[in-house]
Amino acid sequence: MTHTGPFKGVLGSDPFPAQAGRYRFIWSELCPWSHRVAIVRQLLGLDTVISEGKLNPVITEKGWQFSLDEGDQDPILGTTYMMDSYLKTDPDYAGRATIPVIIDLTTEKIVNNESHDLMRQLEMNFTEFTKPDAPELYPEFLRAEIDEINAIILEEVIGAIYQMGATKSQDDYAKQYAILFARLDQLDAHFADHDFLVGEQLTEADIRLYVSLVRFDVAYYSMYHADRNHLYDFPNLWPYAKSLYKIPAFRETTNFEAIKKGFWLNNHAENPRQIVPLGPDTSIWEA
Template identity: 50%
Template sequence: MAIEEKFGKVSTSEDTHEVSQTGAFVRQDNYFVTPFGDGEGELPVEAGRYRLIWTPLCPWATRQIIALKLLGLEDAVSVGTVGPVRTENGWEFSLDEGGVDPVLKIRFLPEIYAETAPEYEGRATVPVVVDVKTRKVVNNDYHHLTNYWETAWKPLHKEGAPDLYPEELREDIDELNAVIFHEVNNGVYKSGFAQSQEEYEKAYDVLFQRLDWLEERLSKSRYLFGDQITDSDIRLYVTLARFDVGYYFCFKTNRNRLTDFENLWNYAKDLYTIPAFREATDFDSIKKGYHLGNHAHNPYNILPLGPDLSIWDEPHNRDEKFGKRKFEY
């Protein structure tokens, strides 16, 4: 039985309403955007109350896991994982025993979306935070979710946790994050999901112009804001980690590989040496999700053997250029 027959109208794939009349990809808005905090109507910060659902395929979801690990929130927020290939019924808990999430007791993610908001007609997306106490979806706002972990959840941070969103830099971080999202994070999707040559080329040009700009910026500092990792680095990294494995081929972003950029490549390898980044980066899932999922036109489901992923363990040159890392993450 199709998911919509059982649970209603929740969509499971990129729909025509996400493509403009000119053939440009226009990502759907987030629906559950209530912030975490102690204000009226906000989501209370409470250890053990929430479950974060993610897949290692998704860049927006992966950055939540990186933030949780860096901040020491893994014991405060439980994590459920859906498989990397989205099915015709939506994201599936195929990695769990019996194919059912052990906490929510559901097989497909759209089930909990439909339970929460029967009127919702968009895709059931990850990352998503579910309030286990009320059994409702409460937040799928990937634009701001890492910021909530970094600020509202600060009382539950581990001792010595890094300040990923320093108050004095927040305006600058927000400004750069918006650029990174529209032109890089979502820029690869605008290229890959374009349905006209003109919109594809437009997105392609914007993407590589921005990557060239970031390459120059990272020639002058170890990270995007000096010598300490910030929220912006998490957001850029998740796209870089998927670039050669997925986007270069599947999304036709093939002017350069990541490995062809000296500073971006060494910057990415530097971040990969940090446990939080490495543990959240599952190249096998990324490859399967982009080459076998609905992102690719691959009727015979042939999984490419390359690229060689061992190069991620080769030394980077960031210590040589900028000195030893000043903070242990």
Template identity: 50%
Template sequence: MHMSEKTTALDTRIANHEIANEITKEGAFNRQNNRFTTTFGSQPGELPVEVGRYRLLWARICPWAHRAVIVRELLGLQDVISLGTTSPVRTKNGWEFSLDEGGVDPVLGIRYLPEIYAETDPEYTGRATVPTVVDVTTRKVVNNDYFRLTNYFETAFKPFHKEGALDLYPAELRAEIDEFNDILFHDVNNGVYKAGFAQSQAAYEQAYDALFARLDQLEDRLSRSRYLFGDRITDSDVRFYVTLVRFDAAYYSVFRTNRNRIIDFPNIWNYAKDLYQTPGFGDTTDFDAIKRGYQLGNHADNPYQILAKGPDLSVWNKAHDRAEKFK
């Protein structure tokens, strides 16, 4: 393990303290609001869309950041928006660029993500989160709105999409996709965190029940169509995938979301393998980073830093039935 990926009980306590202001009096986790939410576009007050102007900062552990990276890959924006990668284990000083030479981001020259937040807004007291988009011409954080970021890549950056890129956010489905994504966020994407970060039995069980009730519904939905919106991959599939791919390796044990594994849902499991084997999904998925980030990092009480040997990750490359079932 890289020395900077080591963590301590103190790191975990500090990380837990960081979310203290996101816990309600009932012990439920209530995620902080995003601070930098200016939209991308061509209208006054919007962030201008230009090649090479923005740098996307992410950690491979993080589902919110991972979905932005998947969309960047699917749409061919790799040469339009540069990418900076932190260690998967968040330190007591925040996300760290320890994977880069010299331990600093090669473009921004920062060691820890909170440094660029402090440059942008010295009064900001929230967590410095990934994904973060930095305007490299001004060295300012301009957007950390993980909920809408993929939609900006899909719409405002459309002039720079590669030839033949998927239409992940088709105009005729946007209202339905937005409605679906909101439900998916509350019950599933953030639902695992609401279970994992709960500080009361009642709050944990409420999140747990809502999560699995929704997964049961999605299992049925995926028995009737290859993807969430028929025979085409959309933004919603990206959002569902990033939770699914972390579920059995992390959420099931670390967040105690243990009624079922994803592999136990026949339709969801084959759907997840289908996406994993699609370029842009599996090739941006780093299971080692996911396991280290959740099991050795700030999400788990693991004082002896023991990394679970399983689950068997080779199953993600096994055949799925989706193309045959919905041909």
């Protein structure tokens, strides 16, 4: 965690000390990168310490907008677009205003805009504020294994899915499809006799996998043609995903309607008619 640059501050270290009420987490339920930070925040009980602002999952021509709030403004920051905070942090900023971010309310500037950093900083630097029964999501004795599986998930699950969505080459699509389903089959076999990805406990690796699994049937299966089978067809991966969904921090941050709207309405090339599918039936997650 030795990043530099205007958006690479470290929460919980000078000049951004861990403090209750000082920071605001900005995200959208559509976004898997946001979702993983949202789960960490709630799982650790930091939702009482760090407030949240939610953006509309449907992006506008001016980027992410606070149109779920009255007056189309974040009630604390008074801003309309995510870009407003990027420009407040760096007036010359010319890149994309991505989410998630955490904002320092004393300056209304962004501390950090990288979900990997935000997860780790909350896990490791806010321990004085975490609830007493909070899980240790990146325990020292499992770190090597967690790092290894995180890299695999990034490349062979999320990475393969996004490449399948982006490529214009049939061969490349087929290659990524093979990588993705080989990995999902391997994970399915793993969960035949394990409850978690690493060790005997919930870790951040499970959170990173969950945010892809929960989007699989409602978005990736049809939009990115990740369609060899549904998530619910896997004998072990499906019960594993549902067991995570039973945990309030996972379930309460999962909004299938927002995910569907975001994926289907933000991808004009894939969905030129702008219809949001009514299926699949997501009530099966509750069973």
